[in-house]
Amino acid sequence: MADETTATEPARTPEARGENAPPCVDATAVSRATRLELLRLCLLQRAIEDRTMNLYRQGRISGSYYTGRGQEAVGAAAGLALGPDDVVAPLNRELACHLARGVEVAHVFRIFLGRETGPTRGRDGNMHFGVPECGIFPLVSMLGDLCPVTVGAALAFKRRNEARVALTFWGDGGMCTGDVHEGLNLAGVLHVPAVFVIQNNHYAYSTPTEREMVNTDIASRITGGWSIPCERVDGTDALATYACVSAAVERARADEGPQAVEAVSLRIHGHAAHDDARYVPAELRADYEARDPILRLTERLRLDGVDEDTLQDLTEGVTNAVAEGLAEAESAPDPDPATLEDGVYAMPVQGAERT
Amino acid sequence: MSTVTYLDAIRVALADAMRDDERVFMLGEDIGHFGGPFGVTKGLSDEFGTDRVIDTPISEEGFVGAALGAAWMGERPIVELQFADFISTCFDPIVTVAAKTHWRSGIRFPVVIRAPFGGGVRGGPFHASCPEGWFVGTAGLKVVAAGTVEDAYGLLRSAVEDDDPVIYFEHKGLYRRLKGEQPAATTRTPIGRAAIAQSGTDATVVTYGAGVDLALRASGTLNDSIEIVNLRTLWPLDEPAILKSIEKTSRVLVLQEAARSIGAAGHVLSLVARHAFEVLDAPPALHAPVDTPVPFAPELEDAYLPSVDSTAAALRDLLEY
Numbered sequence A: 001m002a003d004e005t006t007a008t009e010p011a012r013t014p015e016a017r018g019e020n021a022p023p024c025v026d027a028t029a030v031s032r033a034t035r036l037e038l039l040r041l042c043l044l045q046r047a048i049e050d051r052t053m054n055l056y057r058q059g060r061i062s063g064s065y066y067t068g069r070g071q072e073a074v075g076a077a078a079g080l081a082l083g084p085d086d087v088v089a090p091l092n093r094e095l096a097c098h099l100a101r102g103v104e105v106a107h108v109f110r111i112f113l114g115r116e117t118g119p120t121r122g123r124d125g126n127m128h129f130g131v132p133e134c135g136i137f138p139l140v141s142m143l144g145d146l147c148p149v150t151v152g153a154a155l156a157f158k159r160r161n162e163a164r165v166a167l168t169f170w171g172d173g174g175m176c177t178g179d180v181h182e183g184l185n186l187a188g189v190l191h192v193p194a195v196f197v198i199q200n201n202h203y204a205y206s207t208p209t210e211r212e213m214v215n216t217d218i219a220s221r222i223t224g225g226w227s228i229p230c231e232r233v234d235g236t237d238a239l240a241t242y243a244c245v246s247a248a249v250e251r252a253r254a255d256e257g258p259q260a261v262e263a264v265s266l267r268i269h270g271h272a273a274h275d276d277a278r279y280v281p282a283e284l285r286a287d288y289e290a291r292d293p294i295l296r297l298t299e300r301l302r303l304d305g306v307d308e309d310t311l312q313d314l315t316e317g318v319t320n321a322v323a324e325g326l327a328e329a330e331s332a333p334d335p336d337p338a339t340l341e342d343g344v345y346a347m348p349v350q351g352a353e354r355t
Numbered sequence B: 001m002s003t004v005t006y007l008d009a010i011r012v013a014l015a016d017a018m019r020d021d022e023r024v025f026m027l028g029e030d031i032g033h034f035g036g037p038f039g040v041t042k043g044l045s046d047e048f049g050t051d052r053v054i055d056t057p058i059s060e061e062g063f064v065g066a067a068l069g070a071a072w073m074g075e076r077p078i079v080e081l082q083f084a085d086f087i088s089t090c091f092d093p094i095v096t097v098a099a100k101t102h103w104r105s106g107i108r109f110p111v112v113i114r115a116p117f118g119g120g121v122r123g124g125p126f127h128a129s130c131p132e133g134w135f136v137g138t139a140g141l142k143v144v145a146a147g148t149v150e151d152a153y154g155l156l157r158s159a160v161e162d163d164d165p166v167i168y169f170e171h172k173g174l175y176r177r178l179k180g181e182q183p184a185a186t187t188r189t190p191i192g193r194a195a196i197a198q199s200g201t202d203a204t205v206v207t208y209g210a211g212v213d214l215a216l217r218a219s220g221t222l223n224d225s226i227e228i229v230n231l232r233t234l235w236p237l238d239e240p241a242i243l244k245s246i247e248k249t250s251r252v253l254v255l256q257e258a259a260r261s262i263g264a265a266g267h268v269l270s271l272v273a274r275h276a277f278e279v280l281d282a283p284p285a286l287h288a289p290v291d292t293p294v295p296f297a298p299e300l301e302d303a304y305l306p307s308v309d310s311t312a313a314a315l316r317d318l319l320e321y
């Protein structure tokens, strides 16, 4: 079992993994179209990440590479729970959130490949990007930083009386930073429409949650400590997560103040490509492998009566989208070193030429 | 024309900026009804309301980050730190988020961070520092420091209208000591441009903040003709203005209140070494405190800070070389 799940495993289809996964809860408020879209987004994140991991191993991607395997449902759910005018600041594990906001597959590959026409023009790689046109703030590596930024975006909405919401994510590790405390506290005091989704995936790099905090019940800490309503949800269940985050987003929109969700899952891959996650006990991993969010949602859709052809079409569509997106990104130009200093300032100081 | 203090000029600039642009609002500790620890924001919450002059918890990292998020959404926040020393607690949102985001993504951060700096007020190691050197040289940030009443107003107005993050260092020792005519509401001090505070031919003093007044007074005790370059913007440096003055005088003293190995001096001296070598008649000189934190006891602080006498002595040494 364990050797199948190391970071070197090849992409596998849900079918190859048997059909015994426990189905997602039948969250009745979630329409069939949304269910199918959640599955498409999860499949797309996984297919892009599997493809990219291969590219990385082939030496075609520089730097490092991070995936969100096992956590796809959370980013997908939050991405779909937001409205078109809402904004979001995702982290490493939430590629599906970008995709839900309309970021093109080719654009994702352009950042991984460091292309001129990618979201950062080659200035940054990995998941370190945002797409401002899609209301997505670019990831900043320093964990915790995005919490106050999100609170500030929500403050702008509140000041202008706009029914918009700002959402961000962090992990159990990020939960321990000072910025998260300051951001949560500020959000509460200012009563802003911010939503915080905590991805509790049991580990911060190699450190288990029990070594990061004494009280590991993050939801009750946020509810009790910062007076921000926070529900704990099974992050491998796309429908439960979607229902939970949607409700939080709508409460925030209705001026009920900041809201939070703790989504519990397990990062099935290592922290990044170099990490085989051998610190994760085999039973824990096996437990979560059996609750793969894609398998669980697929099972739910089968119970809903969605036929195999439809599911097959979805998978094929994703496979094609990845192939096309990658081909498009690969043909994109490399960045020109002559442009390196462009954009350091929005309003460059005129005439004070640097020497 | 009425006479105002440096502090009044800052307050009027804040009020004028908020009156002119709905998007401008303020975040900081005790800045509302209380008016801030130095009274800079006194009365502003009466005119603009506590929704625009927002008292925050003690969370510098939180509210600087929040200012950036609001700016992302098109607002133009002004953040007040109670003392510039506390900028260390919000270093990360400044040097990571504020400085790097436009280059990476094109998102603009029209945010002003007001940082009351400087000594002479017996503030000691935590309330009298000049931490500008941590930011001078950081791509993506603009760093300004006013040394005159006019610039206190004009630099702040320009900073608020700038689309980049600007750290505005205001000198606590000048707050009530420096007086001048109330600058007109149209006054803008261009960011990135130094000014000649006094023209002269025998030597150049390059300085900023409280150093401007100090240099003026020190040069008044000498018979020589001293040119004073008031940097106003510490980053990006106005390199042509510095070099132009030194080409004229062939001698340069860099004067700053920050400890000698930090602040803006190193950058100025590097520029001089690289580009003014051939016009110099004397080695470029530096007058700045020793490399220690700012001391508290009057005897120690007075010995630490450049004074009129010590600055005049440094100039004499330079002129006699």
Ligand SMILES: Cc1ncc(C[n+]2csc(CCOP(=O)(O)OP(=O)(O)O)c2C)c(N)n1
Pocket (backbone or CB within 6 Å): A092, A093, A141, A142, A143, A144, A170, A171, A172, A173, A174, A175, A177, A199, A201, A203, A204, A205, A267, A271
């Ligand atoms: C402030 C900070 N310290 C250290 C790191 C290096 N780092 C990147 S991710 C990570 C682990 C994060 O764990 P968690 O927040 O639980 O998120 P996960 O990686 O599990 O998704 C660490 C230590 C960082 N990015 N930021």
